[in-house]
Amino acid sequence: MEPPTVKIVSDCFVKPKFVSEEAKKPIYLSPWDLPMINANYIQKGLLFPRPENQDFSITTFLEELKDSLSATLTHFHPLAARLATVKQENPPSLIVFLNPKNSPGVRFIHSSVNLTVADILTPVDVPVIVQSFFDHHKAIDHDGHEMSLLSIQVTELTDGIFIGCSMNHMVVDGTSYWLFFNSWSEVFRSKAYKNGDLIPIISRPPVMQRWIPEGSDPIITLPFTHEDEFIDSPNRPLLRERIFHVSSASLSKLKAKANSECNTTKISSLQALSAVVWRCVTRARRLQADQKTGCSLAFNNRHRLSPPLPETYFGNSIYVVRGVATAGELHDHGAGWAAWRLHEAVVNHDDKAIREFVSSWIKNPFVLKMSQLFDANSVQMGSSPRFDMYGNEFGLGKGVAVLSGYANKFDGKVTLYEGREGGGSMDLEVCLLPENMAAFECDEEFMNVVNGLL
Numbered sequence: 183m184e185p186p187t188v189k190i191v192s193d194c195f196v197k198p199k200f201v202s203e204e205a206k207k208p209i210y211l212s213p214w215d216l217p218m219i220n221a222n223y224i225q226k227g228l229l230f231p232r233p234e235n236q237d238f239s240i241t242t243f244l245e246e247l248k249d250s251l252s253a254t255l256t257h258f259h260p261l262a263a264r265l266a267t268v269k270q271e272n273p274p275s276l277i278v279f280l281n282p283k284n285s286p287g288v289r290f291i292h293s294s295v296n297l298t299v300a301d302i303l304t305p306v307d308v309p310v311i312v313q314s315f316f317d318h319h320k321a322i323d324h325d326g327h328e329m330s331l332l333s334i335q336v337t338e339l340t341d342g343i344f345i346g347c348s349m350n351h352m353v354v355d356g357t358s359y360w361l362f363f364n365s366w367s368e369v370f371r372s373k374a375y376k377n378g379d380l381i382p383i384i385s386r387p388p389v390m391q392r393w394i395p396e397g398s399d400p401i402i403t404l405p406f407t408h409e410d411e412f413i414d415s416p417n418r419p420l421l422r423e424r425i426f427h428v429s430s431a432s433l434s435k436l437k438a439k440a441n442s443e444c445n446t447t448k449i450s451s452l453q454a455l456s457a458v459v460w461r462c463v464t465r466a467r468r469l470q471a472d473q474k475t476g477c478s479l480a481f482n483n484r485h486r487l488s489p490p491l492p493e494t495y496f497g498n499s500i501y502v503v504r505g506v507a508t509a510g511e512l513h514d515h516g517a518g519w520a521a522w523r524l525h526e527a528v529v530n531h532d533d534k535a536i537r538e539f540v541s542s543w544i545k546n547p548f549v550l551k552m553s554q555l556f557d558a559n560s561v562q563m564g565s566s567p568r569f570d571m572y573g574n575e576f577g578l579g580k581g582v583a584v585l586s587g588y589a590n591k592f593d594g595k596v597t598l599y600e601g602r603e604g605g606g607s608m609d610l611e612v613c614l615l616p617e618n619m620a621a622f623e624c625d626e627e628f629m630n631v632v633n634g635l636l
Contacts, residue, residue, distance in 0.1 A: 188295045188314040188337060196248050197287035198255035198262055199382060205259035209280040210401050211352060212392040213540045214498040216278060218352045219324050219549045220414045224359050225316040225587030227346030230578040231299060240338060244292055247336065250370035253382035255288060258362050260353055262287045265326040275403035289333040291317055299342040303583055308423040316346040316587035322415050323352040343578060355498040357482055360569040361388060367574035388496035395540055404547050416553040418592055422619040423611060426632050430606035435636040443518025449525050457520035459596055460561050461512050462628040466621035469559060471510030476560040477524060478504045481531060488533040501536065503527040556592045567600045567608040586611060593618065
């Protein structure tokens with residue numbers, strides 16, 4: 183018997199309902215956007231039970247999704263554009279920007295699969311078929327020259343519906359990704375029509391003006407003559423992916439323990455949890471005592487700049503801060519010591535540090551190569567439990583799970599989600615090589631945190 187496969191039922195393109203003159207102009211990318219050209223699209227989505235109401239019509243639901251998407255794109259018009267590149271001769275260089283002209287818009291896919299919600303949520307590991315719930319599988323941001331910058335895939339399960347969103351990481355970071363998702367859900371929920379058109383009213387409109395330092399040229403050139411000089415799309419090894427839930431009560435105890443060990447009150451729950459993950463993954467890898475290892479945290483720059491950027495700034499504004507230690511140091515000290523290393527990295531990431539990095543990048547632009555970015559001995563914590571994920575209901579009620587696609591995963595990548603019950607709880611999506619996961623999921627220190635045995 184063949185395993186179930188996701189089948190495409192239909193697909194189309196959706197354009198903004200209203201297009202202003204401003205939306206017709208090209209958008210030039212910032213020093214935070216351009217380095218992301220080799221990253222995968224951000225792929226996140228929500229799994230819902232299928233409504234038991236006999237009046238529910240998937241055809242009507244899909245049309246309402248497309249109508250509200252079109253209205254929402256009025257505010258988020260860059261997502262309906264495409265990437266474009268202009269080659270300069272003197273000096274040889276490339277200008278990569280967002281071009282709204284001649285773009286068909288955002289792709290919208292309706293698909294189906296003969297699986298139940300339990301088939302997705304019951305297995306210990308996240309089923310590989312979840313990757314098929316997203317469009318642009320394995321695509322990198324540079325592919326946005328030919329592919330849509332945003333693709334929505336709605337997959338019908340036997341008793342559920344999954345809404346998956348693939349969005350170009352050169353155009354958005356996690357904050358902007360969820361701002362769009364929240365706004366789309368808000369427009370869908372509003373059902374505010376005028377003369378037969380859904381009115382695109384949202385409570386938190388995005389700020390589209392790209393940030394660059396004062397005095398810098400808004401049009402940034404990359405020092406390459408051809409795309410082949412920087413394109414990097416490595417194949418990753420087989421990974422196991424598993425989601426662990428940590429309650430708010432367990433996080434509170436862990437935070438208190440870490441602060442007590444360091445005689446401070448400054449360590450956050452996220453820093454304490456990241457420290458435990460760092461220690462336990464390092465132990466699972468069986469590294470030698472003198473081997474260096476690190477834990478990286480992806481941080482939002484918006485509120486760290488002076489003056490700060492609005493939280494609704496649309497684009498990338500993230501930076502990775504990193505704590506470093508040898509495997510032996512992590513073993514010999516407690517989780518509080520590791521958490522304090524991370525805390526120090528975070529507090530040193532201020533307006534001065536951000537501006538120095540951007541200034542240095544503008545003088546010597548580069549793009550990140552995924553094959554060189556991720557250290558096999560380290561851990562990277564991504565996304566944020568502060569994002570409003572379960573508030574996106576689309577008339578289906580509260581989702582039962584947040585899931586992600588293939589994108590931007592490697593051995594040691596941990597993605598943070600808000601826990602479904604809220605209250606400060608978290609879900610951790612952990613990606614590890616199979617042999618490392620086998621040791622990690624049996625690690626007493628980590629499982630005590632998961633089971634609340636602190």
